[in-house]
Amino acid sequence: MTLRGRIRLLALGAATAVLVLLAIPVWLLEARSAAHDVEQSAMESAQSVADYLSATGVGVDLEAYVERVNDREDVAPVAVVTPDGRTYGPDLPGASEQTAAAESDGEDEDGDRDGPFLRQSQVDVDAVAGGRLVRVEVRTDGGPTAVLAFAGDDRVDSTLATRLLPLAVAAGVLLLLVAAAAEVVSRRLVRDLDRTADLADTIAAGDAVARVPETGPPEVRRVAHALNGLAGRIDELLAAERETVADLSHRLRTPLTALRLDVESLPVGPARGELEDHVATLERSLTAVIHQARRVERDGSRARCQPGPVVAASVAYWQPLIEDQGREVHVAITTDLPEVRCSADDLRAAIDALVENSIAHTPDHTAIAVGAAAAGAGPERVVIEVRDHGPGFATDAVSRGRSDRGSTGLGLDIARRCAQSSGGDLTVTRDEDWTVVRIELGLA
Numbered sequence: 001m002t003l004r005g006r007i008r009l010l011a012l013g014a015a016t017a018v019l020v021l022l023a024i025p026v027w028l029l030e031a032r033s034a035a036h037d038v039e040q041s042a043m044e045s046a047q048s049v050a051d052y053l054s055a056t057g058v059g060v061d062l063e064a065y066v067e068r069v070n071d072r073e074d075v076a077p078v079a080v081v082t083p084d085g086r087t088y089g090p091d092l093p094g095a096s097e098q099t100a101a102a103e104s105d106g107e108d109e110d111g112d113r114d115g116p117f118l119r120q121s122q123v124d125v126d127a128v129a130g131g132r133l134v135r136v137e138v139r140t141d142g143g144p145t146a147v148l149a150f151a152g153d154d155r156v157d158s159t160l161a162t163r164l165l166p167l168a169v170a171a172g173v174l175l176l177l178v179a180a181a182a183e184v185v186s187r188r189l190v191r192d193l194d195r196t197a198d199l200a201d202t203i204a205a206g207d208a209v210a211r212v213p214e215t216g217p218p219e220v221r222r223v224a225h226a227l228n229g230l231a232g233r234i235d236e237l238l239a240a241e242r243e244t245v246a247d248l249s250h251r252l253r254t255p256l257t258a259l260r261l262d263v264e265s266l267p268v269g270p271a272r273g274e275l276e277d278h279v280a281t282l283e284r285s286l287t288a289v290i291h292q293a294r295r296v297e298r299d300g301s302r303a304r305c306q307p308g309p310v311v312a313a314s315v316a317y318w319q320p321l322i323e324d325q326g327r328e329v330h331v332a333i334t335t336d337l338p339e340v341r342c343s344a345d346d347l348r349a350a351i352d353a354l355v356e357n358s359i360a361h362t363p364d365h366t367a368i369a370v371g372a373a374a375a376g377a378g379p380e381r382v383v384i385e386v387r388d389h390g391p392g393f394a395t396d397a398v399s400r401g402r403s404d405r406g407s408t409g410l411g412l413d414i415a416r417r418c419a420q421s422s423g424g425d426l427t428v429t430r431d432e433d434w435t436v437v438r439i440e441l442g443l444a
Helices: 003-056 062-071 095-104 153-204 218-264 270-293 295-299 307-324 344-360 410-421
Strands: 078-081 124-128 131-140 143-152 329-333 368-375 381-388 425-431 434-442
Touching (some): 003 062, 003 153, 062 078, 344 368, 344 381, 344 410
Antiparallel strands (some): 078 143, 131 143
């Protein structure tokens, strides 16, 4: 996970934890408040019907009045139970028990004549199945009449959901704001790090002039300062290496020239010819060493090359010998291959070693195939294959100095080191009757 993702996750996690800790007491308070409000609404509905009974008594209009009360929205259902057992309104849970209670409690025990018309009892609330039942007793001419109102749990849940919905929306908006703020903060924090990383990649690619601006938070400035110091130290080491190579070239070529002059002053004979050959070999070796030491100066700190032309040049170099031995050669090189992370000289040496192995260790008239193509849809690597119809060899022959065909194995080791230095690898496989040596090269 990226640093920006971690910052966003941390901010959202902290905000979510705070909201959860806050939501628990809010939910409990709102649940209690919703239950109280629904119960209070039922008490008000029952009280209003009781007031009507106290004023008019049980008449023909009572049923129509109860129906009108129950038709109103957001009102608890109300029912009236007369002394003769007749019920006006819906059949409420626990109504039968309340009717029995009304018959047994016909007298006002405290004699205080509660209610606005002094003919009503106190409001009684009892828990029943599915909610709470509110009862108000009204003394009428025929006896005590019970007014019942039901505060259902489903109505409490609906009221609670209605009240919590805006809070949930507000919590969601708050999380979005926290995520947006975390994104802004993470961008500002990561921006300097990204710039530092980009310029570090530029320095690693060989641009010794590039430097990282020392801006941003103190930690980022410290990293940028250290990276600039490292880049400066690399420049100093490269300059010292170039000076050492130049001095070495001068120091060795002067005595080598003197040695050649001394050999040429000798009388003509076999000894002089042998010494001249040794001096020429020493001069070629010295030139190769200096050429190798000056690679950084020629190729930069990160070598790269186009693999297609290198493979084509190697095949063209070996073409006369291949034709002279009557071999059939197949060449398949994909055009516009991306650059690989190795020098042209190293890649040429690796391909030459593989082609030479195929020629040296297979009989004449044996077919050879050389191919180069991109691997993956990206692509991610460049693959170079050298195939032959030879008998093949053990896969552990890629180890340095090991071979099962009488050679030193250094050719395969050269190719392996070239592949691994670029970030790839070398593998040896059998494809039907082909021996396949596959080099995977990392992209520059």
